[in-house]
Amino acid sequence: MKLDVVLRVVTKLMLPFMLVFAVYVQFHGDYGPGGGFQAGVIAAAALILYALMFGLTSAMRVVPTWLVEKMIPVGVMIYGGTGVVSMFLHENFLNYDALDHHHTVHAQEWGVFLVEVGVFVTVSSTMIAIFYAFGGRGR
Amino acid sequence: MISHHLPVLIVLVPLFGALLSALTSRGSVSWGIALIAMVTTLAATIGLLSEVLHDGVISYEIGGWAPPIGIEYRVDLANALVILIVSTIAAVIMPYARVSVAKEIVEDQQAWFYTMYQLCVAGLIGIAVTGDAFNAFVFLEVSSLATYTMIALGQSRRSLLSAYQYLIMGTIGATFYIIGVGLLLTITGTLNFVDLAARIAVTPYDRAMLTALAFITVGIGLKLALFPLHVWLPNAYAKAPSTGTALLASTATKVAVYLLIRMYFSVFGIDNIIGDFPVLELLLVLSIAAMFFASFVAVFERNVKRLLAYSSVAQVGYMILGLSMATSTALTGTLVHLANHALMKGAAFLAIGAVAYQLGSVSLEKMKGIGRVMPVTMGCFVVAGLSLIGVPGTVGFISKYYLVVAAFEKGWWWLAFMIVASSLIAVFYVGRVVEVAWFSEPDKKTSELKEAPLSLLLPTVVLAAACVFFGVDASLTAGLAEAAAKALFGGSL
Numbered sequence: 001m002k003l004d005v006v007l008r009v010v011t012k013l014m015l016p017f018m019l020v021f022a023v024y025v026q027f028h029g030d031y032g033p034g035g036g037f038q039a040g041v042i043a044a045a046a047l048i049l050y051a052l053m054f055g056l057t058s059a060m061r062v063v064p065t066w067l068v069e070k071m072i073p074v075g076v077m078i079y080g081g082t083g084v085v086s087m088f089l090h091e092n093f094l095n096y097d098a099l100d101h102h103h104t105v106h107a108q109e110w111g112v113f114l115v116e117v118g119v120f121v122t123v124s125s126t127m128i129a130i131f132y133a134f135g136g137r138g139r
Numbered sequence: 140m141i142s143h144h145l146p147v148l149i150v151l152v153p154l155f156g157a158l159l160s161a162l163t164s165r166g167s168v169s170w171g172i173a174l175i176a177m178v179t180t181l182a183a184t185i186g187l188l189s190e191v192l193h194d195g196v197i198s199y200e201i202g203g204w205a206p207p208i209g210i211e212y213r214v215d216l217a218n219a220l221v222i223l224i225v226s227t228i229a230a231v232i233m234p235y236a237r238v239s240v241a242k243e244i245v246e247d248q249q250a251w252f253y254t255m256y257q258l259c260v261a262g263l264i265g266i267a268v269t270g271d272a273f274n275a276f277v278f279l280e281v282s283s284l285a286t287y288t289m290i291a292l293g294q295s296r297r298s299l300l301s302a303y304q305y306l307i308m309g310t311i312g313a314t315f316y317i318i319g320v321g322l323l324l325t326i327t328g329t330l331n332f333v334d335l336a337a338r339i340a341v342t343p344y345d346r347a348m349l350t351a352l353a354f355i356t357v358g359i360g361l362k363l364a365l366f367p368l369h370v371w372l373p374n375a376y377a378k379a380p381s382t383g384t385a386l387l388a389s390t391a392t393k394v395a396v397y398l399l400i401r402m403y404f405s406v407f408g409i410d411n412i413i414g415d416f417p418v419l420e421l422l423l424v425l426s427i428a429a430m431f432f433a434s435f436v437a438v439f440e441r442n443v444k445r446l447l448a449y450s451s452v453a454q455v456g457y458m459i460l461g462l463s464m465a466t467s468t469a470l471t472g473t474l475v476h477l478a479n480h481a482l483m484k485g486a487a488f489l490a491i492g493a494v495a496y497q498l499g500s501v502s503l504e505k506m507k508g509i510g511r512v513m514p515v516t517m518g519c520f521v522v523a524g525l526s527l528i529g530v531p532g533t534v535g536f537i538s539k540y541y542l543v544v545a546a547f548e549k550g551w552w553w554l555a556f557m558i559v560a561s562s563l564i565a566v567f568y569v570g571r572v573v574e575v576a577w578f579s580e581p582d583k584k585t586s587e588l589k590e591a592p593l594s595l596l597l598p599t600v601v602l603a604a605a606c607v608f609f610g611v612d613a614s615l616t617a618g619l620a621e622a623a624a625k626a627l628f629g630g631s632l
Contacts, residue, residue: 072161073254077158080154080158
């Protein structure tokens, strides 16, 4: 594909910043606006931008379809698994206090962090899966 | 330790089963996972039911946050009964699924089918178990989205269209429900069912409350296919894979009926609803219309799956009829019909699924003499059909008995007459299938067929036998329903 050199260079420049921003939003979710959902969308947007510029085939080399399809349930599993862990630690489902009985505030923070990781994985992979499904039509 | 977590486990087991099924790409492996998950869920449900019978209402705080701030799972007799229906049907169908799904769905999509099957079960059980209006909405969406996908996995291209139709209607229904819940939240400031009931009792019953009631009624009405909001149902049932149809027909509408009962009797309070605006009278008229109109359409339907789907719309009419009479006996009739209809429709759709498996078609013209070559399958269909009519000795009789008695108690002789009259229409649509299947000569193609394989027959026979067993000895189903109805009328949640 022949593309404008400006578009290609600017895209390549932007991609690392987009991914870092996704990580920033992910971790900043504890303190302000943000969290796994927003971060997942931003991360997926980075890949979608890459796919728009360099084609679906190269994007699928970076993140293959099978990986996307596995990541969707894995994210939910991280979320639900966090809840199940607290059940094994003698608390109710999703009670993060169980993660650290001495510092329950810390435990709550850890719990939310893990759950948000799960959200990130599922949301980003679902966005990519939807993009692949539409982009791959008629191929 | 496990017994404490049972209310959440019955949702978690199918959910994690669905996730594991999604991770495998082989149909047979994910079938195994689904089988284990469904049997475990059933075992957990039975444990939960015995706990409720022994200790009364169970409350479980999700995340350790006490209600009404946190989400509460609350199990009493009414939802224990509904959960038992869902998990029993889901487990009984599983042995059937393997062979039927292998034939109807391409290999690389089978794992997705089992994922959606389990997600749907998780969502339906979630609606029943939760004590939080918004959480119920989330589970409503979980089960609905899984259902749309399950329908779309059907064989024909029309499946996609049916799934899309249902998606539009289902989304409108869910949106209406959430608008109603949003209004309730603005009026009362809470989402917990118990807390809502307590606050509604001391709030003046004004127009905002009536609007909330209207939105919730129409929203759930769409989900349970109340006439005239039933248009999505026949196509959805006819085009879904046979296993999916059996699951949906015997569980999905039941859970929606339960949610409506919960809203009417436990949240709004039935005394509030019998106000200036004739809500119950409206439901009464619509349910009678459903009983007659849908049965009438079923008589002229040539596709047996669609015929049974229209019969479902009519049967939902009986359930709402019991609700709208708003007496303890009538509500018992509704609750027991939830269980009974699940058994008979499950048996009927499984039998027709077995015919589809052998014959490759479910249109009446091609089923000539099928009863002579597949006697067990069609025998089960006849039993299920007799239940649909309400012949004594089958479960259908038990439900209609309670409804007729309730009508007599109210002094509504005409209604008792109408219940019997609408049952007579069922004689015609069941009779048409029986006539074609048993009294016509098998044509060349049909006579070469054999009886369905054992794995298809066994679940069908189990459900058909249950139709007769609970028709003769209704102490379990009717006993549970009666106790649940009493509890709902006591206003206790």
